[in-house]
Amino acid sequence: xxxxxxxxxxxxxxxxxxxxxxxxxxxxxxxxxxxxxxxxxxxxxxxxxxxxxxxxxxxxxxxxxxxxxxxxxxxxxxxxxxxxxxxxxxxxxxxxxxxxxxxxxxxxxxxxxxxxxxxxxxxxxxxxxxxxxxxxxxxxxxxxxxxxxxxxxxxxxxxxxxxxxx
Amino acid sequence: xxxxxxxxxxxxxxxxxxxxxxxxxxxxxxxxxxxxxxxxxxxxxxxxxxxxxxxxxxxxxxxxxxxxxxxxxxxxxxxxxxxxxxxxxxxxxxxxxxxxxxxxxxxxxxxxxxxxxxxxxxxxxxxxxxxxxxxxxxxxxxxxxxxxxxxxxxxxxxxxxxxxxxxxxxxxxxxxxxxxxxxxxxxxxxxxxxxxxxxxxxxxxxxxxxxxxxxxxxxxxxxxxxxxxxxxxxxxxxxxxxxxxxxxxxxxxxxxxxxxxxxxxxxxxxxxxxxxxxxxxxxxxxxxxxxxxxxxxxxxxxxxxxxxxxxxxxxxxxxxxxxxxxxxxxxxxxxxxxxxxxxxxxxxxxxxxxxxxxxxxxxxxxxxxxxxxxxxxxxxxx
Numbered sequence: 001x002x003x004x005x006x007x008x009x010x011x012x013x014x015x016x017x018x019x020x021x022x023x024x025x026x027x028x029x030x031x032x033x034x035x036x037x038x039x040x041x042x043x044x045x046x047x048x049x050x051x052x053x054x055x056x057x058x059x060x061x062x063x064x065x066x067x068x069x070x071x072x073x074x075x076x077x078x079x080x081x082x083x084x085x086x087x088x089x090x091x092x093x094x095x096x097x098x099x100x101x102x103x104x105x106x107x108x109x110x111x112x113x114x115x116x117x118x119x120x121x122x123x124x125x126x127x128x129x130x131x132x133x134x135x136x137x138x139x140x141x142x143x144x145x146x147x148x149x150x151x152x153x154x155x156x157x158x159x160x161x162x163x164x165x166x
Numbered sequence: 167x168x169x170x171x172x173x174x175x176x177x178x179x180x181x182x183x184x185x186x187x188x189x190x191x192x193x194x195x196x197x198x199x200x201x202x203x204x205x206x207x208x209x210x211x212x213x214x215x216x217x218x219x220x221x222x223x224x225x226x227x228x229x230x231x232x233x234x235x236x237x238x239x240x241x242x243x244x245x246x247x248x249x250x251x252x253x254x255x256x257x258x259x260x261x262x263x264x265x266x267x268x269x270x271x272x273x274x275x276x277x278x279x280x281x282x283x284x285x286x287x288x289x290x291x292x293x294x295x296x297x298x299x300x301x302x303x304x305x306x307x308x309x310x311x312x313x314x315x316x317x318x319x320x321x322x323x324x325x326x327x328x329x330x331x332x333x334x335x336x337x338x339x340x341x342x343x344x345x346x347x348x349x350x351x352x353x354x355x356x357x358x359x360x361x362x363x364x365x366x367x368x369x370x371x372x373x374x375x376x377x378x379x380x381x382x383x384x385x386x387x388x389x390x391x392x393x394x395x396x397x398x399x400x401x402x403x404x405x406x407x408x409x410x411x412x413x414x415x416x417x418x419x420x421x422x423x424x425x426x427x428x429x430x431x432x433x434x435x436x437x438x439x440x441x442x443x444x445x446x447x448x449x450x451x452x453x454x455x456x457x458x459x460x461x462x463x464x465x466x467x468x469x470x471x472x473x474x475x476x477x478x479x480x481x482x483x484x485x486x487x488x489x490x491x492x493x494x495x496x497x498x499x500x501x502x503x504x505x506x507x508x509x510x511x512x513x514x515x516x517x518x519x520x521x522x523x524x525x526x527x528x529x530x531x532x533x534x535x536x537x538x539x540x541x542x543x544x545x546x547x548x
Contacts, residue, residue, distance in 0.1 A: 017424065039369075
């Protein structure tokens with residue numbers, strides 16, 4: 001112990017403490033603080049990068065699930081659209097058919113009506129002509145009758161023959 | 167040998183590195199010759215040397231060990247005892263003795279001469295202390311413990327110089343590491359990159375588990391500085407430069423006192439409550455525990471100081487003793503055995519250098535942790 005105390009050099013102690021404490025403060029300012037800050041920043045960066053990668057992965061998965069879902073929905077929609085379209089087509093065809101039928105019937109009806117009216121008109125005209133022709137024949141026959149018996153007969157026959165041609 | 171046959175003794179730690187080459191050569195031829203020369207040299211030198219130098223190799227090694235673990239006022243690389251030539255460089259001496267006295271340590275002539283400064287005379291003792299003396303350099307009391315006045319010695323000694331070098335080195339390494347982050351987009355580069363994992367280790371394995379996520383940041387500067395400071399100094403101590411800084415009680419005391427101050431100045435109410443009025447024990451026990459706990463406050467940093475000092479000091483002594491054995495054995499078997507042993511010990515010492523830095527930092531963090539801990543007394547103490 002005596003040797004220990006004797007070996008103790010105050011000057012060395014003084015310089016050592018002075019230099020050491022000075023070194024702590026110098027290194028704190030110029031080395032440890034920048035080093036630890038940079039390392040912390042880097043670690044923070046790595047942590048953030050890992051986190052965002054994880055997030056991106058999750059987002060990707062979400063997106064994929066979304067895509068799947070959307071695809072599924074689209075498929076369903078397509079199916080339903082196709083079904084609808086088919087139904088509409090069928091309906092349209094049926095409608096068209098009905099319409100056409102109705103239209104046809106109506107046209108046939110109209111045609112029938114117009115044929116009827118034409119026929120009636122024709123009949124009326126025929127009647128008119130027949131009556132006027134009959135009158136003309138009757139007039140001529142009467143005239144011939146009045147002049148020549150034989151000639152009258154001939155004339156009637158001739159008239160009749162004409163009428164046949166008509 | 168690279169050194170001539172007249173070269174007798176160079177720093178023993180240097181031999182650690184060159185032991186496989188030089189150690190055996192010494193044993194066979196050089197050493198006997200060397201010893202004779204030393205003895206001769208000594209008989210001639212004995213007249214003007216005031217203190218009796220040990221003459222046999224065992225006490226020489228012992229004296230060298232004793233000397234090495236001390237601080238020194240000059241940076242001596244190796245010396246040639248036969249010619250008395252020292253290889254190294256002097257360091258400035260700064261004394262506080264009625265004003266500041268500054269002179270070069272070369273004035274002491276390696277402890278043989280009396281240095282004069284502004285009419286004051288100083289002599290370098292065997293224990294590397296500077297004593298105030300008169301012009302003829304008389305020392306009172308016995309030779310190893312003079313009773314002369316010791317002026318306050320603020321010299322830039324070998325240890326102080328080493329601490330300065332380490333401080334500059336640390337500043338250079340870690341500030342350049344800090345700069346690379348900005349340049350390189352948050353990723354370190356260059357030499358400092360080697361130290362980044364260690365910095366992170368100190369943060370993640372020492373500071374955060376012991377102090378807690380909430381408070382650790384304010385202690386990081388101290389913990390990192392002390393860790394690398396001790397480690398670098400320990401490693402410097404293993405180089406053949408013969409430096410023993412962390413094995414010096416004054417240095418470890420400085421570190422321990424800083425730790426002590428930080429612990430107690432940042433401590434919260436809880437910490438003091440635990441010391442003076444231990445919660446959860448009966449009142450008489452509280453009275454008994456208070457002085458024990460208070461003693462613990464001082465014992466903790468004291469243990470830090472002694473642990474680091476003793477470990478490094480012992481490491482140096484063991485290593486030098488084993489290397490010294492090579493010179494004592496002077497034969498192939500003992501020399502190579504000593505070499506193997508000293509090699510193994512130096513490898514262990516490299517581990518110890520790191521381990522002691524780790525332990526000091528770890529325990530400091532533990533003490534800081536206890537100073538800022540937030541307890542729930544009722545559950546914690548039953």
